[in-house]
Amino acid sequence: MSSDPQEAVCSDTAQSAEDSWSVDHVSADLFSCPDDEALAHCISADCDMGAGIAVTFRKKYSGVEELKGQEKMPGQCAVLRRSRRFVYYLVTKRKFNDKPTYQTLQRSLEDMKSHCKLNGVTRISMPRIGCGLDRLKWEKVSEILEQVFKNTGISVTVYSLPAAKTTAMKRRLHK
Template sequence: MRDPWVRGLRYLKGNLFSCPPQEALAHCISEDCRMGAGIAVLFKKQFGGVSDLKAQNKKTGDCAVLRRHNRFVYYLITKKKASQKPTYESLKQSLVAMKTHCWENSVASISIPRIGCGLDRLSWEKVSVIIEEVFRDSNIRITVYSL
């Protein structure tokens, strides 16, 4: 079977949490680290660390990080409060911050859901282009999972 790569992103159907254990994971959250809805609830249940995330005191456009089971888990801070919606610009800034951490820590691959496109209502057509642009000059492989 051919690898399902499209413009620098690999698309797979399945459970994000079944990705290879060495791959980093990423998703979007708010500065308040509430993670009370959507896939964020599953990240909170799977990896905990809410107090560690809050202690990092990251702001919109930053990326908070946990180290879990020999992998990094990235929390893209795309909005101030859980009740708000992110912007494409805040998502892009968070992705750039994540890419910098990846480079500094030799992260080669990241698995993500369709970030920003569930409860946050951004357009995957636009988000995927932003991801492609941010990671174009890197060797970091991004796998996008959907159910």
């Protein structure tokens, strides 16, 4: 695995679309991704979205009642359609103050993958899912991403905020 956030972690250059896939890392704001790419992040089944990047998703895409109406449980994926993209809500725990497991994360990613395949989604952008407030280890999460998306024709771009922006955000949280 590379420590350079701009460098691809893995990539398969096989010819067929099904064999083509990648997981790439970039240092940028997730919401700067192309507006036709799907977005994904983790939430709880109660759809609280009161902390972390979930707050931005709630403000940008609203639809909390629509998400609650889908009645998804941990290990499933709720979905909103917004303009040219799908927004995926990986349900990894029951309540906002619970912690997810690697198993619920993997199952919710598998559910998202199924929706992607049925709907022709080939590009997903996401943060380092489960690794912020949820405290999962990125090394294990990145392995799960590779297992789930290898040979699917779906490319995943993982966004990390540049260090300067992360430091500024932490300062605001401590005030």
